[in-house]
Amino acid sequence: MEGQGSKVPGCKVVLLGDSGVGKTCIITRFVSSSFDANMTSTNGASYCTKLVKYEQLGKNLLLDVWDTAGQEKYRSLTKFFYKDAAAVILVYDITREDSFENMKNYWYNQLLENCDKNVVLGVVGNKCDLFEEEKVTEADAREFADKIGAIFELTSAQNNTGITEIFQEVGNKYLDPNFQQKIKQVEKEKNEEGKESKIGRASCRERV
Numbered sequence: 001m002e003g004q005g006s007k008v009p010g011c012k013v014v015l016l017g018d019s020g021v022g023k024t025c026i027i028t029r030f031v032s033s034s035f036d037a038n039m040t041s042t043n044g045a046s047y048c049t050k051l052v053k054y055e056q057l058g059k060n061l062l063l064d065v066w067d068t069a070g071q072e073k074y075r076s077l078t079k080f081f082y083k084d085a086a087a088v089i090l091v092y093d094i095t096r097e098d099s100f101e102n103m104k105n106y107w108y109n110q111l112l113e114n115c116d117k118n119v120v121l122g123v124v125g126n127k128c129d130l131f132e133e134e135k136v137t138e139a140d141a142r143e144f145a146d147k148i149g150a151i152f153e154l155t156s157a158q159n160n161t162g163i164t165e166i167f168q169e170v171g172n173k174y175l176d177p178n179f180q181q182k183i184k185q186v187e188k189e190k191n192e193e194g195k196e197s198k199i200g201r202a203s204c205r206e207r208v
């Protein structure tokens, strides 16, 4: 493990998906080990923090886990909360085909438009305790996850299935030295683009 006094790195993880798929319940299960069957809908966004040990890599990571409102009326507001995410977990409800279609066609496109290209991606099919009412097959969901290079997990916030696993896998990928290298490369490119646009602006001012 890291030496005493060394700063624990942080990682902003944002959950996105339609209203009612179980984002708040997944986070509550992960952070507080509890489940509320009468959870009310999220307004805007909120976050909580959890220190997670990644034994294999001998590292700790401070996860800032952001919950966002799935309701349409909050969509322009929630963009501000996920644009600087290091990891995004797209959530659908296995009993609701519309939530899977919206995840693929709306939420994934939103993250492509608003997030960095080096974001760690996860796809989660929640409410797997309701497998008898399944409307989205695991094979279809895995196929989509593979296509976008995302980690895939079936979860149940109610039964505590797959919850620790998805956050563990997201953190493992984020901490992976190859991935950290990719982050540095993208940061470098962004800084260079920034310098170029400053030079562009300076020469525009000169012409005025």
Ligand code: GTP
Pocket (backbone or CB within 6 Å): 017, 018, 019, 020, 021, 022, 023, 024, 025, 026, 036, 037, 038, 039, 040, 041, 042, 043, 068, 069, 070, 071, 126, 127, 128, 129, 130, 155, 156, 157, 158, 159
């Ligand atoms: P918004 O805040 O509106 O975006 O919704 P959300 O995605 O945060 O959903 P929320 O966590 O509030 O859960 C919606 C409903 O689904 C609640 O009634 C939960 O009790 C229920 N629920 C969440 N997770 C599970 C699960 O794993 N299994 C079952 N059976 N129900 C769940």
